[in-house]
Amino acid sequence: MRRWIGPDRISALPDDLLLLAVARLRCARLAARTSVLAHWWRGLWCRLGQIVFHDVPFGWLEAALGHVDNSAVSLLEICVPRQRMPSPDPAGVSSLLNAAARLAPEKLVFALPGHLNSSSIDVNLSCFQRATSIELDSRLLFLRVPAGIDFPALETLSLSGMVPDLDPLLSGCPRLRTLRLESIAVADDRDELRVNSASLHELVVDLSRNWTRHRHVNIVAPVLKQLTSSFVASNVTISVMAPMVEKVRWDCSYCTYDRASIVFGLWRLEQVTLQTAERQGQLEICARASSHASHSEGDTFAQEIEKHMIAEFSVLELHLIANGHVFGALMFHLLGVIQICRSMQRLKVILNRSQVKEECPFGCPCEPSYWRSQTISLSALEEVEINGFEGENHEFDLLKLVFKCAPLLKKMTVKLSRKASASTKIYNIFNAYSSVECNVYHNSREYTVWQALSTYS
Template sequence: MELRLGPRRRSPRLLALVGDGADLISTLPEDLLLLVLARLGCAAAAARTGVLSRRWRGLWARLRRVVFNDVALHSLEAALGCIPPPPPAVSLLRIRLPMPRGRVPKKQLVDTNRVNSLLRAAARLDPEEFFLAFPWDLFQAHGLRLLLDLPCFHRATSIEVELDLCCTIRCVPAGGEFSALERLSLCSCTADLDALLSCCPLLRTLRLTDVRFHDDVMSVNSPLLQELIVVHGRFVDHVNIVAPMLTQLTMFFEIFHTHSISILAPMMEKFSWGCYLYGNQATFGVWILRKLSLNTAEGQGQLSSLHVNASPSTNFYGETDNLEQQIVKHMIVDFSVLELHLTTKEHVYGAFVVHLLGINRIHCVMQRLKVNLQRPEENEEGCLPHCRCDSPNWKSQTISLTSLEEVEITGFDGEDHEFDLLKLILRCAPILKRIILKLSQEASESNDRCAKIYNILRVHSSVECSIYLSSGLIHGSQNCTLT
């Protein structure tokens, strides 16, 4: 075999492809080159194309959609300084800092002065859309706390900021105004919301995710606001919303202390409300309110609903029964369905349910009642002798359930106190049309309990009854005849 060393000859076909070595890409029109750079999706990557040709150097700074992904903080301000201020206008400025890996050099550490300087450099470009995101690991790893002075972005119609709860958006410049801002999104930070919104006269959409509020007060006063979304609001003691044009409200938050709720939104059409209560804020006997939610109907034929989640505490007996007072605070829209999710722990729940049904703003409007019973594992401590969960008085009460048309109980066990509650509902609901009983496994396997259900329901021949064993439907008829 003969081995030859020397220049390799190129085939005619390859020579035709590479041409005569001229830089054909750089001869393209500038608008087309900018389009190529924009397709890279990152300003840092676009800047690196400057090594290809002098024609490409600095061209990235003329992009109208500027995206910095995983660019270190110490390099960002210098990069923003390369972009000429408008005109022409920057339509989008998006900045996401990189996730820290190992020990971060001192020059790359995030601090208040550096971030505020970066924000001022970003505001100088006056983008129409601005997005800033910090990785939460950066704060946890280095114990950082930031006080951010958000400058005014006069042309911005949309601003999104993702930080960490140790970051506080402190203020905006005195007399400053986000004169074009229509959409504001804050994630994982602490904010003086009232002061911030006073600078946003045209705001239409406000989204707050994992936000802690100044003095634990969520105050929203916005004349043109149409959509308000609060996800995992932290430590909210007081809610005050004044939004005359608001049509959609979605709010899920936590309460640790005594709270007040005030909402003025006469145009509201869609409503989703969820509140997690910690401690013993809302109690009735041994029962403690854990979660409350309120939702407007989502589709045609559906009804708005109030959901109550409660469970008994084996080591707490409420000195003051304040359940009604706490629940009524959340009844800020009308509803037709009351849905109870009760973790019973073998406690008698009839007195608790009757107390809820006795609340005037519930029994006057309730058309459907759903009770979902959940029983924990057998090794958990259950009801003790002489427990306050039961009393003879509730069984003889009369409640005017004049609007109630349907009752559904899931997990019906067939205990005597459960039959007492069923009898009370049948006695107090004159227009009741249907009862659905979904039996627990224990009740499903007991002929005596099934027979007792039949004996009670057959007296009310006008009520349609559907009875389900744990394995499926065993009966559904007008005359309550078991098969």
Template sequence: MDEGGAPNDSRLKLGPGGARVDLIGTLPDSLLLEILERLGCDAAAAARTSILSRRWRYLWARRLKVTFALPDVPYGGPDLISALPDDLFLQILGRLGSVRAAAPAICVSRRWRDLWTRLPKVTVALHDVPFGSLEAVLGRATARLWACHYLLDIRVPVQVDRVYAGSLHSLLLAAAALSPLELRFTLPRDLTVSATNVSLPCFQRATYIELHARDLRLSPKHIGGLCFHSLESLSLSGCHINLETFIPRLGRLRRLSLSIINLVGMDNITIHSSSLEELIVDHKNRWTCLTSISVKAPVLKQLTMSFHAGSDVAVSILAPMMEKVSWRCLYTSFIYGLGLWGISEVGLKTAERHEQTDSQEEEDASLQLPSVHVLSLHMCAQDLLSFPNADLSLVAEIDKHMVTDFSSLDLHLRAKGHVFGAVVLHLLGLNRIHTAIQNLKIVLLGSEVKNACPVDCLCDEPSDWRTRSIFLAGLEKVEIEGVVGEDHELDFLKVIFRCAPMLRRVALGLSDEATPNDDWCTKINDIGKAYPAVKYTVDLVTGSTLGSQSCAST
């Protein structure tokens, strides 16, 4: 205490007006941490600094290096760690993530010895081992791996640009000798495998195999008997294999994924399996187009197929239990079409469906309904091409992509200023479409090229399409996006209203470039008034309904 009775605190200095200022407390955190580091104290002493100031509270926990001082006297109490149940031990080891981290646990206690071999799943990762040393490393692997469920993950580093098929086969044999339950084998994309096919050895215990390469030709050996009898999931990327003979031998296969990249000779996909439940095929090379697809899978539930077609593709899908589908065929050129409309893509997918309720005040004013299958067609008007006699070939082409039943039709049209009503009504008149369709969505895509139609343009044929009648018994909802405000759009709308007795909802979205005049707005309102049972909306700006505008009808 000083003479005035104030505490003798060197941290406190008098500021303006006699106020006391905590100068140490004003230092930045980085400097305070440096002070703690230079003290060289353990965690207990550092934690005591929290009483100095609120600024110091928890500051010690942010030190880069914390030392805990343990007493020199040996602990003589019971081994509490060894008293824990094995299930808890296995959870601790499992969170370490790999065999390399889990195996040293044998130093902790005798109870931990060999415990890592009982882990539900561990990963043996060989990512940085040179190709020439991989086989020797696998040969030194402990036999205890047989006792656990482990993933053998081999990633050949980018060190060589060419290996021989024999060397690669020998490496796969060394991996198979360890009998992993799961295998992931990755070759660099720039690596070339010389000579002939690479023999794929047996992985008797493997339930999951994933192979990544570039144009790797595999020839499975001893594909009968117990060779792959446990395999449930197979993923091949850039691998050429005879699917027609290999897949039927995999009696437990549930999931098959194929990524076809730059593969010559993989233009035919034949997959017949009595156990397959999920199939994924991604054909990424437009220069080696598919010519044949044959799938026979009686219990298949999910199908994902994306491929390129340069000519006629034979399609045969037999999957009566299919629930989810994502089908996409991309044409390398306009080889099918109708009139001047060429088709560039055909798709079929499963989509979630929501039904809007009448309450607009609630945020969650929609009900989720069962999913539906949507058939999608992408077509483009071709001024320099025409398909005058292609009706039958177009119908057959679209029909073979209808690999399952559907109830919705999405049309993506790049009109380039042409009339679209005639071609859309022709498509709606196809037997499998007009009998199944419940929802119709038309997306009018913009284009920098917009030509005025000549008087006898093919896009307006047949010329009587405006008075045509098509009985669309199940059509309930129509959406048209990208409307530009032309009279032929209104003509098409009138046909839809007239031919769909069960129509309940029509929504129009105007293009950003659309500038409808008052006469067009009056006509579109009159159409809505003629069918009061239909909920009819017009969005002047795409994505937002402006009910107060003159073109909005309900």
């Protein structure tokens, strides 16, 4: 029996509708295969406004771009998988970038995989006159910007890989609003990450996946509104000139096993985070006591933290992993930093204990004799909260010092640890400061001073 075949109504559709159907594939390679449907579909993909190559061998890409005859490409996306990428070839990569630039896309996404045990190659960045958004992701390229290359329409730039110097690139982007840098490394043994832009509104720097080689971080952005930074480093010089910044998330982690780790006595600095919200900013510091610290008593600890105070804050949150050691000396060393003294309105201390109770050996350097008689001016401090209070003698000494140094203190909250037992000693201390609202939490139950004195008397 002969099967009746009706007319080909799909191929009879206008080219504009056929292009919409092909564009739904979101892949130029699949779009090219539609030519097997009918001879008039052949070459239809070359007129697409969005050209996406996700699984095309590197050697075929330049020839494929040569077939595109659309002068109004809105998106050009090239993502080469590792198995489709040969050994790095500077001439081949440069030629491919030039072919991409000839299409003058409005948005460019260009991603090449890195190769293990492969040396990086230098590649000149081509000129993309119409591009408003560029995303370059490659761990094998040192991207250089030749003289005279600029990007007059560029508003969003994302870079992952290696850049010798950002200044030539950013100076050619007069309309740049958003810059994202991820896993950036510098060539020529340079040790500075410098971002200088008069138009930048948002900057994101994410170096959290690798130990940064940058010893200097220099940001000059007079109209910057939002700054997000995350990196792992030690002994970094930081300079941020962003007078109009409104929203900040600044996160620096420290390797506690590195010889250059930042220490104060037995305490090692683990993390510093500064973030600002609409109404207030918060500085968060995490430190851990370790018997393997170098016992340095210098000002390095406080100076390192001061580097990260790039925006105003009113809340200080301390995460202290005491491991059985005294933390009063460390706290007053930190609270004595001038900017903390003047700015801090609220102090929150979170004491994390080890599972196994440790005892300080005789003469342990965690408890120098001077800190109990230390006096600092906490002139702005209004509220204090301490979580994990165990009732040790040095903890009571710390409470007394805070009361003495904070004349405007309005509220003190102490949350006892599960192992701690409520005693009248803490309430007697609170009772001596009747002008301050004092509360104690024990086993999820709240006690005011007067309730506690009547309960435990």
